[in-house]
Amino acid sequence: MTIQTRAYAAPSATGELIPFAFERRDPRPTDVVIDILFCGVCHSDIHSARNEWHGTQYPFVPGHEIVGRVNAVGNQVTKFKTGDLVGIGCLVDSCRNCPSCADGLEQYCDNGFTGTYGGEDKIGGTPHQRTLGGYSDKITVDERFVLRMPENLDPAAAAPLLCAGITTYSPLMHWKVTKGQKVGIIGLGGLGHMGVKFAHAMGAHVVMITTSPEKGADAKKLGADEVLLSKDAAAMKVAQNSFDFLLNTIPVGHDTNPYMGLLKRDATMVVVGAVEPLTHVSGIPFIFRRRSMAGSLIGGLPETQEMLDFCGKHNIVCDIEKIAIQDINKAYERTVKGDVKYRFVIDLATLKKT
Ligand SMILES: [Zn+2]
Numbered sequence: 001m002t003i004q005t006r007a008y009a010a011p012s013a014t015g016e017l018i019p020f021a022f023e024r025r026d027p028r029p030t031d032v033v034i035d036i037l038f039c040g041v042c043h044s045d046i047h048s049a050r051n052e053w054h055g056t057q058y059p060f061v062p063g064h065e066i067v068g069r070v071n072a073v074g075n076q077v078t079k080f081k082t083g084d085l086v087g088i089g090c091l092v093d094s095c096r097n098c099p100s101c102a103d104g105l106e107q108y109c110d111n112g113f114t115g116t117y118g119g120e121d122k123i124g125g126t127p128h129q130r131t132l133g134g135y136s137d138k139i140t141v142d143e144r145f146v147l148r149m150p151e152n153l154d155p156a157a158a159a160p161l162l163c164a165g166i167t168t169y170s171p172l173m174h175w176k177v178t179k180g181q182k183v184g185i186i187g188l189g190g191l192g193h194m195g196v197k198f199a200h201a202m203g204a205h206v207v208m209i210t211t212s213p214e215k216g217a218d219a220k221k222l223g224a225d226e227v228l229l230s231k232d233a234a235a236m237k238v239a240q241n242s243f244d245f246l247l248n249t250i251p252v253g254h255d256t257n258p259y260m261g262l263l264k265r266d267a268t269m270v271v272v273g274a275v276e277p278l279t280h281v282s283g284i285p286f287i288f289r290r291r292s293m294a295g296s297l298i299g300g301l302p303e304t305q306e307m308l309d310f311c312g313k314h315n316i317v318c319d320i321e322k323i324a325i326q327d328i329n330k331a332y333e334r335t336v337k338g339d340v341k342y343r344f345v346i347d348l349a350t351l352k353k354t
């Protein structure tokens, strides 16, 4: 027996997403079967669907910001019951044995984590060996990789917390951003807007660093205390050596030197957006004032749950535009142009109309 699932899939690197049917596995003893309500549209979905990061296999079902309700559980599941509101982020499995997994940092699994889409199901036995994502009406996942969603949050607006949220929350926590620190968030998109909200909720003095005065004004509405326009050479000079922490969400390769100079002695800039080469990285800002640049990838399961609980307590969700699945290709075009405030979220109830 298997679970009939409807979805939207990319048939090839150049084809638009189209309706697609496949079968999910029946629950193993520790599995949870989820009826998907909402799924966020992450820029990674588009890179993968278009094979821009190479290795995509087709048909390809994107989506790793999944919120739904538990429909069935395996007979050894202890954490969840039918009807619970739950989430799935970027991971659905890892080796569970290495030092990173033992520390609850499954995203850094030494043997490679299994992505929610485009991953290889290491346990096997599924009709599709490659994992297929959340642009679908059902998903079966081991309970270790299922998150509890706070019931007080709008489930659609909470969906992008599972990727954009944890990607920005984790470095702010790891580098111990605290009340009163001056924190710069570089870039205002899906990641940057969550960085502003989290840093603000943690009590930091938040500075939006952007090329665009319009984005600066938007960031103030989201909780930024100040705006620093990175093209304003005089303002950038005044801001030298003044930041306790920088969260860099720019999604493409860029010159990091002007930003590094903004850090105080011993402070760190964390890159979470760009996977492309960072050009002309000069040693000077590192050597003078002992500054650091680091990177950070999403978060492990325990920290993702901590982030969701933090959001429940502080009433933090993403700013979203809800769409029907039939509008996904238009949403991709707009996401590529940066024309979204700040995340598209698919209402999977619309799959029934397909
Ligand atoms: Zn993502």
Ligand SMILES: [Zn+2]
Pocket (backbone or CB within 6 Å): 094, 095, 096, 097, 098, 099, 100, 101, 108, 109, 110, 111, 112
């Ligand atoms: Zn591992």
